[in-house]
Amino acid sequence: MASIRKSGGDNLLVRYIILVSWTLVCVVPILWFLTIGFRPRTEIIVPEPIYWPTWSLDAWRLLVSDWPIALYLRNSVVAVAGSVVIDLVLAIPAAFALARYEFKGREDIGFYILSTRMMAPAIVAVPIFFLFRNIGLLDSVWALMLIYAAINLSLVTWIIRSYMLDIPKELEDAARTDGAGDLTILWEIMIPACLPGIITAAVIAAIFAINEFLFTLLIASTSKAYTMSVALANFTGGSDGVIYNAIALVSFIAFAPILILVILIQKHLSRGLTMGAVKG
Amino acid sequence: MASILLKNVVKSFGSFVGVQDMNLDVVDEEFLVLLGPSGCGKTTTMRMIAGLEHPTEGEIRIGGALMNDIDARDRDVAMVFQGYALYPNMSIYENIRFPLRMRQVPKAKHDDLIRRAAEMVELGPFLDRKPGALSGGQRQRAALARAIVRQPQVFLMDEPLSNLDAKLRASMRVQIKHMQRELKVTTVYVTHDQIEAMTLADRIVIMNKGVIQQIGTPDDIYSNPANTFVAGFIGSPPMNLIAGTAQNGTFSAAGVKVPCPASLSGNITLGIRPEDCQVGGDNLQGQVYGVEPTGDITYLTVRTANKNIEIKAGREFRAPIDSAIAVGFDTTRLYFFGEDGNRVGVK
Amino acid sequence: MLVAARLCRSKSMAHLSQKLEKGAAKAAPAAAVYSVRRPRSAAAKKMFPYLLVGPAVLYLLAITLYPGLFAMYQSLFVVKFVNWSWAGLGNYTRIVQDREFWAALGNTAIIGGLSLSLQTIIAMTVAFFCYRDPFVRGWRIIFLMPMLFMPSAVAFIWKLAFNDGRVISDLLMSLGLASNNVDWLSSVWLARLTLIVADVWQWTPFLFIIFVGALQGQDEEIEEAARLDGASWSSIFWNISLPMMRPIIVVAVTLRGIDITTMFTNVYIMTQGTPGGATETMSYFIYRQGFRMFNFGYASAASVLMLLITIVVAQTIVKRAFKSGKS
Numbered sequence: 001m002a003s004i005r006k007s008g009g010d011n012l013l014v015r016y017i018i019l020v021s022w023t024l025v026c027v028v029p030i031l032w033f034l035t036i037g038f039r040p041r042t043e044i045i046v047p048e049p050i051y052w053p054t055w056s057l058d059a060w061r062l063l064v065s066d067w068p069i070a071l072y073l074r075n076s077v078v079a080v081a082g083s084v085v086i087d088l089v090l091a092i093p094a095a096f097a098l099a100r101y102e103f104k105g106r107e108d109i110g111f112y113i114l115s116t117r118m119m120a121p122a123i124v125a126v127p128i129f130f131l132f133r134n135i136g137l138l139d140s141v142w143a144l145m146l147i148y149a150a151i152n153l154s155l156v157t158w159i160i161r162s163y164m165l166d167i168p169k170e171l172e173d174a175a176r177t178d179g180a181g182d183l184t185i186l187w188e189i190m191i192p193a194c195l196p197g198i199i200t201a202a203v204i205a206a207i208f209a210i211n212e213f214l215f216t217l218l219i220a221s222t223s224k225a226y227t228m229s230v231a232l233a234n235f236t237g238g239s240d241g242v243i244y245n246a247i248a249l250v251s252f253i254a255f256a257p258i259l260i261l262v263i264l265i266q267k268h269l270s271r272g273l274t275m276g277a278v279k280g
Numbered sequence: 281m282a283s284i285l286l287k288n289v290v291k292s293f294g295s296f297v298g299v300q301d302m303n304l305d306v307v308d309e310e311f312l313v314l315l316g317p318s319g320c321g322k323t324t325t326m327r328m329i330a331g332l333e334h335p336t337e338g339e340i341r342i343g344g345a346l347m348n349d350i351d352a353r354d355r356d357v358a359m360v361f362q363g364y365a366l367y368p369n370m371s372i373y374e375n376i377r378f379p380l381r382m383r384q385v386p387k388a389k390h391d392d393l394i395r396r397a398a399e400m401v402e403l404g405p406f407l408d409r410k411p412g413a414l415s416g417g418q419r420q421r422a423a424l425a426r427a428i429v430r431q432p433q434v435f436l437m438d439e440p441l442s443n444l445d446a447k448l449r450a451s452m453r454v455q456i457k458h459m460q461r462e463l464k465v466t467t468v469y470v471t472h473d474q475i476e477a478m479t480l481a482d483r484i485v486i487m488n489k490g491v492i493q494q495i496g497t498p499d500d501i502y503s504n505p506a507n508t509f510v511a512g513f514i515g516s517p518p519m520n521l522i523a524g525t526a527q528n529g530t531f532s533a534a535g536v537k538v539p540c541p542a543s544l545s546g547n548i549t550l551g552i553r554p555e556d557c558q559v560g561g562d563n564l565q566g567q568v569y570g571v572e573p574t575g576d577i578t579y580l581t582v583r584t585a586n587k588n589i590e591i592k593a594g595r596e597f598r599a600p601i602d603s604a605i606a607v608g609f610d611t612t613r614l615y616f617f618g619e620d621g622n623r624v625g626v627k
Numbered sequence: 628m629l630v631a632a633r634l635c636r637s638k639s640m641a642h643l644s645q646k647l648e649k650g651a652a653k654a655a656p657a658a659a660v661y662s663v664r665r666p667r668s669a670a671a672k673k674m675f676p677y678l679l680v681g682p683a684v685l686y687l688l689a690i691t692l693y694p695g696l697f698a699m700y701q702s703l704f705v706v707k708f709v710n711w712s713w714a715g716l717g718n719y720t721r722i723v724q725d726r727e728f729w730a731a732l733g734n735t736a737i738i739g740g741l742s743l744s745l746q747t748i749i750a751m752t753v754a755f756f757c758y759r760d761p762f763v764r765g766w767r768i769i770f771l772m773p774m775l776f777m778p779s780a781v782a783f784i785w786k787l788a789f790n791d792g793r794v795i796s797d798l799l800m801s802l803g804l805a806s807n808n809v810d811w812l813s814s815v816w817l818a819r820l821t822l823i824v825a826d827v828w829q830w831t832p833f834l835f836i837i838f839v840g841a842l843q844g845q846d847e848e849i850e851e852a853a854r855l856d857g858a859s860w861s862s863i864f865w866n867i868s869l870p871m872m873r874p875i876i877v878v879a880v881t882l883r884g885i886d887i888t889t890m891f892t893n894v895y896i897m898t899q900g901t902p903g904g905a906t907e908t909m910s911y912f913i914y915r916q917g918f919r920m921f922n923f924g925y926a927s928a929a930s931v932l933m934l935l936i937t938i939v940v941a942q943t944i945v946k947r948a949f950k951s952g953k954s
Contacts, residue, residue: 015756022753023769029828030772032794033784044787049794090683097679109680114949115941116687120889122910123930123937126701126917127694150690157683173332174365176352177436178426179382182675188378192369211777213892214910218918232779233896244787251780258775263768270840277878277949278837279844 037248044244059245067235068223069250075220076227076254079141080209083148084202090149091157092198096186098157099164100172110161114275117154121214129218139225147215152205155275159204162276163197164190197276200268203261210254228254282343282356282433282466283308284329289338291324298324300490302338306468311460313469315477316487317513322470325487326436329468331355343433353382358427359436362443364419366411372398372422373407379430397429400459417448424456428463435460435467441476453479474514478502486510508621511551517579517590519615520557522550531616534585535565538609540616541625548624551615554579557591561608564589568599582607695934702928708921718928728929730904731912738819738908739887742826747880749827750834755864758842759850767839774832782896785825790897815905818898822906825893830883837879841872874948881948885940909933 036044039053063069097103098110128147129138137143167190175185191198216230226234228250235243235250262269270278284306291299299321306312314322327333328340331352340347347355358379366375376394385393398404401421411419420440427435440456441449457480460467471477477484478498486493486501486509494506505511511519524533526544531537538550557564559580566584573579573595580593582605591607599605618624702718704711722728757766773781788794789811799805811817845868853863869876891910894900900907900915907915913933917926 015760018752018756019760019766022749023766025828026770026773026832029784029788030776033780033787036787045791047793049792049797090686093679094683097676101676101679103673103676106676109684111946113683113687115938115945116691118885118937118941118945119691120910120933120937122889122891122913123934124691124694124698125913126923126926126930127697128690129917130697130701130923131694147690150686153683153687168363168365170361170363170365171367173327173330173352174359174361174426175367175378175382176332177330177355177357177359178379179353180378181353184382189367193367195369207775211779213779213895214914217895229777229779232777232783242783242786242791244783244791247780247783251776251783254777254780255775259772262771262775266767269771270837273833274837274875274878274882278841278875 033248034252036244037252039245041243041245045241059243059249062243063246063249067231067246069231071223072226072228072231072250073253075141075144075225076210076229079144079148079227080206082142082145083152083209084205086145086149087152087156087205088198088202091153091160091201092191093186094157095160095164096190099161100190110158113154113157115154116150117158117275121151121212125214125218128215132219138219139221140219141225143219144212144216144225144227147219148205148209148212151212151215152208155208156201156205158275159201159272160194160197162271162279163194163200167193196265196268200265200272203265204269204272206261207258210258283341284434284466284468285339285341285344286325286329287339287341289325289328289335289340291321291328291333292336297490299328299335302490302492304485304492304495306466308466309464311457311467311469311480311482313471313477313481313484314487315471315474315484315513316493317472319489320487321490322472322485322487323438324490326359326438326468326470329434330357330359330436356433357436358430358432358434359438360420360423360427360440362439364411364423364440364443366419366422366426368411371408371410372403372414372425375411375422376407376426376429379426383430385430393429394425397425400428401425401455416444417452420444420452421455424459428459428465431463432465435465435469437467437469439471440469442471442473449476456480474516478514486513488513504623504626505551505615506623508549508551508617511615511617515553517554519551519553520589521617522552522587522589524548524550526616531614536563536584538563538614539611540614544616544625547619549617549621551617552609553613554590554592556610556613557589558608558610559591559593559597559605561606563609563611564607566605566607568601568603568605570601571597571599573598695931698927698930698934701924702931704924706921706923711924714924718925719932722925722928722932727904727907728912731907731909734819734904734906735888735890735908735910738822738826738906739884739890741819742823742830743880743884743887745823745827746831746834746883747876750831750838751876753831754835754838754842755868758839763839763843767836770835771832773829774836776829778829778892779896781825781829782893785821785828785893786897789821789824812898812901815902818902818906821897822890822893825897826887826890830886833883834879837875838872841875842868845871877948881944885945 035053037059038055038057040056040058043050043053094113098106098113132138132143137146171189171193172185175189180188210227211229212227213229213233216227217233220226220230223231223234232247232250235246265272284304286302286304289299289302290297302321302325304325314325316322324333328335329342331347331350331354335348342355342357366372367378370378373394376397377390380390380393394407395404398407401424403418403421403425406414406418406422411422414422420443423440437456441452444452453476469476469480481498483495483497484501485495488509494501494510496504501510502514505514505519508521512521522533522536524531524536525546526540526548529539529542531540531544531548531550533550536550540548540550564582564584566582566589569581569583569588571578571580575595577595578593578597580591580597580599582589582591589607615623616625701711703714703716705714705717753770757763760766776784793808796805796809799809800807809817811821849867850863853867858866889910890908891914894906894908894911895914898906900911909929913926913929916922916929
């Protein structure tokens with residue numbers, strides 16, 4: 001009892017009313033949407049909402065037969081994983097330089113990298129569309145991979161930079177006197193020591209890449225390069241309108257791995273989401 | 281196994297001068313301690329010897345060879361850090377092995393060398409652990425093992441004991457000294473702790489504000505401080521310094537009168553160590569400010585003319601606060617310093 | 628090799644050989660004793676950090692600077708498929724007189740501003756009530772969940788709840804708050820409300836997780852000292868926690884604010900700008916001009932204007948926010 005009292009909010013009743021209400025707000029739509037995934041289509045778009053549906057695996061059958069869901073899944077995985085690899089390869093050395101070397105223009109370069117995160121996708125949407133059309137990469141998973149990498153590069157760089165700043169300088173000095181060169185220090189000392197930061201950055205970049213919508217919509221003009229995120233917007237079937245039960249199923253297929261990844265990095269989440277600016 | 285020579289070394293950071301025109305000759309196999317308050321330039325000096333900083337001016341030589349442009353990784357120097365600087369992702373074994381790998385020591389020899397180094401610091405059973413699973417003292421020993429494993433020309437130790445508790449510090453002190461004697465490696469040791477300096481050093485270098493104040497053996501530094509800074513820095517409690525004037529062979533200040541060399545005159549500072557004072561006598565008059573029994577001796581603080589004088593009194597000495605007290609000095613152990621702070625009146 | 632020899636020597640009697648070798652070492656040129664490799668030249672050392680950041684910067688330039696310049700160039704043309712005809716500043720003079728452009732700017736500010744305020748208040752309230760709760764780990768996971776859905780999925784959840792499935796109307800009716808079916812897309816404010824609800828639902832967790840982390844990280848001793856001084860939890864919050872969290876709040880709200888101004892997915896899926904453009908955001912405006920009406924030059928002009936706004940915001944607010952976040 002003592003430990004329950006020892007907490008924010010003087011009045012326990014008020015506290016739990018608020019927390020439980022917000023729990024309902026968060027959870028009820030999710031559970032309700034889950035039921036949508038297991039309803040027949042006829043029970044979704046109706047004048048009077050049906051709260052207790054008849055269960056059915058219509059959506060599943062539809063996904064397997066009418067839509068290449070495995071292809072969308074594969075596109076998502078390839079584009080996202082590829083983009084994260086590109087990000088790490090580019091960001092780790094950059095973060096190392098920003099965190100550990102004195103050089104002219106360091107502040108400006110760091111801020112430039114940060115500021116690309118502030119750019120609305122729409123601003124570059126038209127030019128990027130033309131760019132990829134000119135080099136013949138429209139409708140390709142490779143184009144998506146390159147775009148996702150660009151979107152997340154600033155975030156990944158800044159998160160890793162923040163973790164590298166936390167590594168005591170002594171460690172590097174020790175390695176230097178032990179005979180290690182710059183690249184050995186990066187590879188053998190810095191990267192292992194800030195592994196949690198690298199994983200955090202990778203997970204957050206992966207989530208943002210999975211979520212990406214606008215560029216994917218423009219670049220993936222046919223279902224060949226659709227990812228899960230954009231495929232959803234195309235689950236429409238002429239007179240049937242939006243096919244919600246299929247959408248719900250696909251949403252949860254994407255939700256599950258993201259939930260696991262996030263629980264894995266929970267402790268680092270707020271630091272990652274603020275690009276390292278907030279610790280703890 | 282090498283001498284170290286610093287010749288007219290200057291290190292400035294922008295407009296701030298960290299080390300000023302430093303000349304230092306560390307003899308082969310010597311244990312040299314750099315002692316001084318924080319910010320005095322002792323760590324900067326050590327980092328320049330390590331090659332982690334480069335001097336703005338002057339020469340640094342190790343074993344006679346000019347080191348100015350040689351990177352830390354190419355100097356045969358091992359360093360032990362205040363925070364131990366063990367690589368957190370590697371086991372203790374891998375930590376000790378790291379310098380061997382970096383210096384291309386043949387793989388076949390690693391295991392033997394590592395085990396011998398670990399043996400020396402009594403770390404054998406912990407080789408498979410990660411640094412995080414060790415206590416402070418064990419981590420310190422692991423850091424030592426990593427330094428000795430490759431038998432460098434020079435050991436550099438930057439306040440290696442300051443993160444340990446008092447008891448552990450004392451035992452590690454002995455261990456470090458023993459090890460240095462056994463390995464016969466030239467060692468430069470940085471500390472702000474005078475006990476460490478006194479107990480470990482062959483010679484002590486006292487620094488303040490980037491300038492060497494005095495170089496000498498521990499005995500020398502204690503018995504013949506070159507100036508008021510050294511006098512006030514060494515000793516626990518440190519030497520009492522009393523400002524006054526000298527005239528006709530007598531030094532006087534408010535409540536104080538002692539004989540002094542006839543050659544002295546004008547503004548002079550008198551130095552007297554707490555253990556060279558005794559209760560009863562006619563050199564100083566004052567009031568008891570505080571009495572601190574510690575068991576083996578009693579620290580007595582006497583207040584005179586707004587100044588506190590520390591005295592080591594007998595173990596049974598007790599006196600009420602504010603009572604009048606007279607203090608006598610051992611007049612053969614008086615020190616006098618001129619207006620510039622340097623020692624004067626030495627025969 | 629040398630090392631091994633030295634270790635043996637140090638053991639005992641090999642003192643003589645040691646002296647001998649030392650003599651030899653002294654005689655040899657310095658490089659032979661110490662230098663394992665040639666010291667890197669000063670120029671190479673100076674270049675090294677640039678080599679490290681170079682690839683990342685080039686990549687970002689390719690994906691921001693090039694498109695930025697391209698947009699500026701294209702904005703000077705009227706583009707009809709492959710025909711580019713020079714228009715000078717024509718697109719810009721047209722756009723500043725375009726009511727739809729200003730409406731999009733206003734909608735972005737209104738929807739974004741309301742949504743951001745609501746998110747901040749809710750996130751802070753919820754964080755305050757749970758940060759020292761014994762079940763805080765559980766609350767954190769529960770309250771995080773909406774953020775873990777793909778934005779397009781969230782848009783469909785609310786599109787279904789508001790419009791296609793009429794669930795919310797039905798609930799309001801059964802609570803007696805509405806007399807008949809509400810057509811959410813028929814009114815300016817109701818349509819905007821649906822976008823705000825979707826955004827608040829999905830993104831309050833972003834702020835919550837940052838706020839609750841900051842509160843949990845707060846020194847408990849300070850709280851205990853304040854409790855002993857007789858402070859209530861709410862006064863601790865207002866007088867101690869909130870001022871201490873200020874830099875964190877600034878960073879978090881700034882980041883969220885920036886993302887809100889780029890709102891696109893929800894508009895695309897839920898409202899398509901209806902009714903009468905009342906829910907058209909800047910991002911959607913550019914998309915519609917470019918990819919629905921194929922006025923690429925015009926869309927580029929809008930992009931350039933939005934880019935200018937972004938640069939100003941980044942240089943002022945964001946730079947300051949991240950500096951204060953550091954300290």
